[in-house]
Amino acid sequence: xxHLSFVLICLLLSFNASAADAFxxxxxxxxxxxxxxxxxxxxxxxxxxEVHNSGNSPAEFESTQMRxxxxxxxxxxxxxxxxxxxxxxxxxxxxxxxxxPAGLVIAE
Amino acid sequence: xxxxxxxxxxEAMEAxxxxxxxxxxxxxxxxxxxxxxYLLLGVALGSLLAVFLAASIYGLSNLLSGDSYDLFLIxxxxxxxxxxxxxxxxMNQHGRHLKQHLENDLSQHVKQxxxxxxxFITAIAIAREGSEIVVFLSSTIFSLTATTLLPxxxxxxxxxxxxxxxxxxxxxxxxxxxxxxxxxxxxxxLLCLGASxxxxxMEGAFEFSLNYDWNVPNLLLDPAWDISATLDDSSPLGSLLAxxxxxxxxxxxxxxxxxxxxxxxxxxxxxxxxxxxxxxTQPQTQQHT
Numbered sequence: 001x002x003h004l005s006f007v008l009i010c011l012l013l014s015f016n017a018s019a020a021d022a023f024x025x026x027x028x029x030x031x032x033x034x035x036x037x038x039x040x041x042x043x044x045x046x047x048x049x050e051v052h053n054s055g056n057s058p059a060e061f062e063s064t065q066m067r068x069x070x071x072x073x074x075x076x077x078x079x080x081x082x083x084x085x086x087x088x089x090x091x092x093x094x095x096x097x098x099x100x101p102a103g104l105v106i107a108e
Numbered sequence: 109x110x111x112x113x114x115x116x117x118x119e120a121m122e123a124x125x126x127x128x129x130x131x132x133x134x135x136x137x138x139x140x141x142x143x144x145x146y147l148l149l150g151v152a153l154g155s156l157l158a159v160f161l162a163a164s165i166y167g168l169s170n171l172l173s174g175d176s177y178d179l180f181l182i183x184x185x186x187x188x189x190x191x192x193x194x195x196x197x198x199m200n201q202h203g204r205h206l207k208q209h210l211e212n213d214l215s216q217h218v219k220q221x222x223x224x225x226x227x228f229i230t231a232i233a234i235a236r237e238g239s240e241i242v243v244f245l246s247s248t249i250f251s252l253t254a255t256t257l258l259p260x261x262x263x264x265x266x267x268x269x270x271x272x273x274x275x276x277x278x279x280x281x282x283x284x285x286x287x288x289x290x291x292x293x294x295x296x297x298l299l300c301l302g303a304s305x306x307x308x309x310m311e312g313a314f315e316f317s318l319n320y321d322w323n324v325p326n327l328l329l330d331p332a333w334d335i336s337a338t339l340d341d342s343s344p345l346g347s348l349l350a351x352x353x354x355x356x357x358x359x360x361x362x363x364x365x366x367x368x369x370x371x372x373x374x375x376x377x378x379x380x381x382x383x384x385x386x387x388x389t390q391p392q393t394q395q396h397t
Binding site for chain 1: 110243321324341347356358
């Protein structure tokens, strides 16, 4: 019984720990420009990308490789949460401005 | 202006394919006339839903926000995938033998259910991409000036023209293709759209669970391959293929398994279950298709 309580407490702590250890980065999307175009993040960690559409046209943060999609009206701010990224390079893009170069998230 | 046109055309492509194919199928048998009403209902419902989703994106509506929005999208995509497979299966099963089945009372009940299937498939196909079109167009409208107004209107007109052309290509292509070939090609296109929707829904569910701390083994998260150097799914062509045919430049093993699961289910349904049912209901006449 004591072992069970111990395990449950560890489990609860592990839930809280993962929420607190989120690595936050900022991304600005402005009429197709991705600022910065490269994001360096730690691998196997919860990541929060705080996206801000500072342009006057709508933007869509999309990454097929990270399975994320978020439409942002002009001036809108949102957070894209990635639970865990295996080490590697993942491209992302503004789906409403495909004529601009894509960005890269480097997880290591 | 080119960007606006491309975005609107691309987002509309999926919905246009679905509507175009279903309309052609309905035209192929006399009872199909009734189904066109359901198709129209689906278009209306889908458009309303697109506006509602766009309002949620703008933050005008709090009915669907954050998690509920994500869950709603996942549910829509998975439902659409299931309905498409069911619709394709039904058409393959009954399409050519409709006269025989008209004599059978059972067919009336079956057809009712499938008319609604047409409505929901159409509605979902329009709603998702449509919401992005609404956000895109409305934002553009808000920032219009005297100089950008005319190009914008021309773009809209051109977009509508392209949409009609795409729609009628499906109707006309029936004239120079035999029904059998046309049906096989459109079956394949719809099944591919189903695969894409299924994969998007599964990936959405996967990400949702991950965010709620579902402890996934690393293997499922590891990329199975990386061909983004050949064709990045962040490029215009790549993202179009990703949307229509479930192309993935660097999929996680979870995505690969989901994709395989869909096609395995489709294979079993069409190559194992369907022949068995055909043999069971028509013991005298063997149907070899």
